[in-house]
Amino acid sequence: MLKKNIIFDLDGTLIDTEKLYRKYWPMALADYGYELSDERALMLRSLGRPFAPAQFKEWYGQDFDYDLVRKRRKEYVEGHIEKHGVELRPGVIELLDYLKEKNITTAIATATDLERTTKYLEMTGINGRFEQIICATMVKRGKPAPDIYEYVCSKLNALPSDCYAVEDAPNGVKSAYTAGLNVIFVPDQAPSDEELRKMLFAEVERIDLIKQFF
Numbered sequence: 001m002l003k004k005n006i007i008f009d010l011d012g013t014l015i016d017t018e019k020l021y022r023k024y025w026p027m028a029l030a031d032y033g034y035e036l037s038d039e040r041a042l043m044l045r046s047l048g049r050p051f052a053p054a055q056f057k058e059w060y061g062q063d064f065d066y067d068l069v070r071k072r073r074k075e076y077v078e079g080h081i082e083k084h085g086v087e088l089r090p091g092v093i094e095l096l097d098y099l100k101e102k103n104i105t106t107a108i109a110t111a112t113d114l115e116r117t118t119k120y121l122e123m124t125g126i127n128g129r130f131e132q133i134i135c136a137t138m139v140k141r142g143k144p145a146p147d148i149y150e151y152v153c154s155k156l157n158a159l160p161s162d163c164y165a166v167e168d169a170p171n172g173v174k175s176a177y178t179a180g181l182n183v184i185f186v187p188d189q190a191p192s193d194e195e196l197r198k199m200l201f202a203e204v205e206r207i208d209l210i211k212q213f214f
Helices: 018-031 038-043 051-060 066-084 092-101 114-124 147-155 170-179 207-213
Strands: 005-008 106-110 132-135 163-167 182-185
Touching: 005 147, 018 038, 018 066, 051 066, 092 207, 106 147, 114 132, 132 147, 147 163, 147 170, 163 170, 163 207, 170 182
Parallel strands: 005 106, 005 163, 106 132, 163 182
Antiparallel strands: none
16 A cells, blocks of 8 residues: 555645636636637646646737636636535545545645635635645646646655646646656546546546545
């Protein structure tokens, strides 16, 4: 049995919010006269700076105001969460309890900023369970670049090869894999494909099934 460090993505992995970005990116864009297909919405999962702004400019032109539209998307998401709350994905509490019993170090590497991350962790009752919380705003490049995973490993004083990343989206998988971590994929909005599976240590249907590896 392995006893290592486990680093979790937040949106779509620990909390059930990835579906909100899939829904509200197209709505925010529509408010400014743009269309976004569902296929493209899926491509945006865990896509950080500078990659996200560049992707939108590739789709809509160099004069596209990424910050303006992103602000509208954030308003939609926050409005939804204020009204409906935010839920954990199935199996999260079971897994976190198990890892605590095994004295396995846990951390978070997320594209969400620290203020919202803290808010979501408090709302779902899992604040205080992680050794480190690292946000993409703390590094130069977001996912799929390896920066965020390299940084969280350094904060844990751990080799990437001694760490496991738990991700739900291709951009997050690529980030962790490039940084040298062992990647466990828990599909959320879309299944893995052949290219993604080459980067994986394992794939499980539900997050608490990760217990079998530790």
